[in-house]
Amino acid sequence: MSLKELSISWLLHSIKILLGDESIRRYIIVEKFPHLKHKLKKDIRTFNPFVKKRKTRQDKFKEIETYLEYIINLKNDNVVFTATNVQQNNEDNETHYQTFIVDNDNKKAYAIDPAYDKDEENFIGIYYAEITHEVIKPFLESKGYDFKFIPLSRPAQSTTNDVFCQTWTLIILLDLLKTKNYQDPNMEYKIPTTELKCYEMILDFYKDIFLDSMPELLENLQEEYHGSINENYDTEEEKEKLLKIDVAGLLYQMKKSDIKKE
Numbered sequence: 506m507s508l509k510e511l512s513i514s515w516l517l518h519s520i521k522i523l524l525g526d527e528s529i530r531r532y533i534i535v536e537k538f539p540h541l542k543h544k545l546k547k548d549i550r551t552f553n554p555f556v557k558k559r560k561t562r563q564d565k566f567k568e569i570e571t572y573l574e575y576i577i578n579l580k581n582d583n584v585v586f587t588a589t590n591v592q593q594n595n596e597d598n599e600t601h602y603q604t605f606i607v608d609n610d611n612k613k614a615y616a617i618d619p620a621y622d623k624d625e626e627n628f629i630g631i632y633y634a635e636i637t638h639e640v641i642k643p644f645l646e647s648k649g650y651d652f653k654f655i656p657l658s659r660p661a662q663s664t665t666n667d668v669f670c671q672t673w674t675l676i677i678l679l680d681l682l683k684t685k686n687y688q689d690p691n692m693e694y695k696i697p698t699t700e701l702k703c704y705e706m707i708l709d710f711y712k713d714i715f716l717d718s719m720p721e722l723l724e725n726l727q728e729e730y731h732g733s734i735n736e737n738y739d740t741e742e743e744k745e746k747l748l749k750i751d752v753a754g755l756l757y758q759m760k761k762s763d764i765k766k767e
Contacts, residue, residue, distance in 0.1 A: 511743075512750045513763050519729040519752075520711060524671040525602065527551035529725065530587060536719055537679050542582035547575070552588040552636075554600045565591045566640050573644050576607060583608050585682070587674060590635045601632040604674035605641065606687060613651045615687050616642070619661040619673035621654055630660045632670070655681065656693045661703065669707055676710050704764035715756060727752050 506514075523529050531549040535541060543549070550572055556565050569588060576584045584607040589600045606615040616637050620630030627638070642652050661673040677694060681687045697703045715723055730752050738744035 508746055509755075510763075512747055512755055513759060515733055515747065516726075516730060516750075516752055516755055516759075517764065519726055519733055520715075521669065521671055522733070523722070523725055523729055524675060525551070525553070525589075525600065527553070529722070530671075530675065532722075533675065533714065533719065534585060534679070534682075538682055541585075541682075543576075543579050543584045548579065548584060548586075550586045550588075552586075554589040554592045556592055562591050562593075569636070569640055570644055573641065577609055577645075577648055577650075580609050583682075585678060588636045588641065590633070600670070601634065602670040602674045603634050603637050603641075604678045605637075606678070606681065607645070607650075612649055613653070614641075614645045615681075616652070616654045617674050617677045617681075618654060619657075619670045619677070620663075621657045622660045622663075623656060623658075628654050631662060631665065655687060657696050658693050659696045659698070661696050664700070672707050672710060676706065701761055701765060705761035708759060708761050708764050711756060716753065720753075723753050 524533075527550065528546075530551050531544070531546065534549060535544045552565070552569055552572075556562055572586070576586070585605065586607075587602055587604045589602050592599075601620070603619075604617040606617075608614070616634070618628070618630070618634040618637060620632040620634065621628045622630035629638075637654075646652050655677065661677070662670060681694070686692045697706055715726055730750075731748060734744055734747045738747070
């Protein structure tokens with residue numbers, strides 16, 4: 506693997522870490538929609554997959570339910586949040602991000618699952634949206650909410666090579682908040698028809714966030730990139746070469762085929 510290919514791989518890894526971070530996700534949402542009423546830290550949450558020491562999966566589920574109990578009382582605007590599947594054990598590092606729009610005024614809730622497959626039973630694609638099916642959907646339905654998955658024309662994540670659930674949930678959420686067409690009962694969110702076009706959509710999103718609309722996040726990206734390199738490399742020569750990479754320039758030069766290689 507060339508130095509450029511290696512640096513792109515670490516850059517994509519760093520972007521995925523950032524876009525899965527609660528504070529960064531909230532920052533992006535609020536920057537895109539500054540007039541969103543419910544934008545406090547306790548309003549826009551991202552629940553990661555990790556179970557704290559001496560805690561159980563059930564404790565994590567209860568934490569999410571406590572949050573849901575809080576947000577269903579927030580009126581006059583939508584509440585948006587994200588949750589991942591909860592790890593099965595300490596060695597389980599797989600995450601699957603799902604994002605939600607809760608309309609308390611009309612008692613409706615919408616789930617964005619990047620693996621949603623309209624042709625499968627219960628719309629379950631290559632990843633099972635456990636936190637939606639087992640916790641969030643039952644809770645909100647018990648409170649009288651009409652719960653709906655956002656229909657996708659095809660799964661955004663259709664192969665295990667696509668590990669960009671953090672990205673897909675943000676792309677789809679921001680688009681839906683902008684158009685508000687999630688309220689249309691006949692709406693189907695269009696996912697590009699080929700894998701390469703999907704990666705082009707992802708790359709365009711990255712360039713918009715980090716190079717155009719929110720360049721202030723480049724500092725976070727550079728720090729995450731450096732941190733990842735320092736944590737994973739013992740060989741000084743290769744590490745030093747990777748650390749000299751300017752992430753802004755690298756991202757600017759990237760092509761959709763570079764995403765596919767990841």
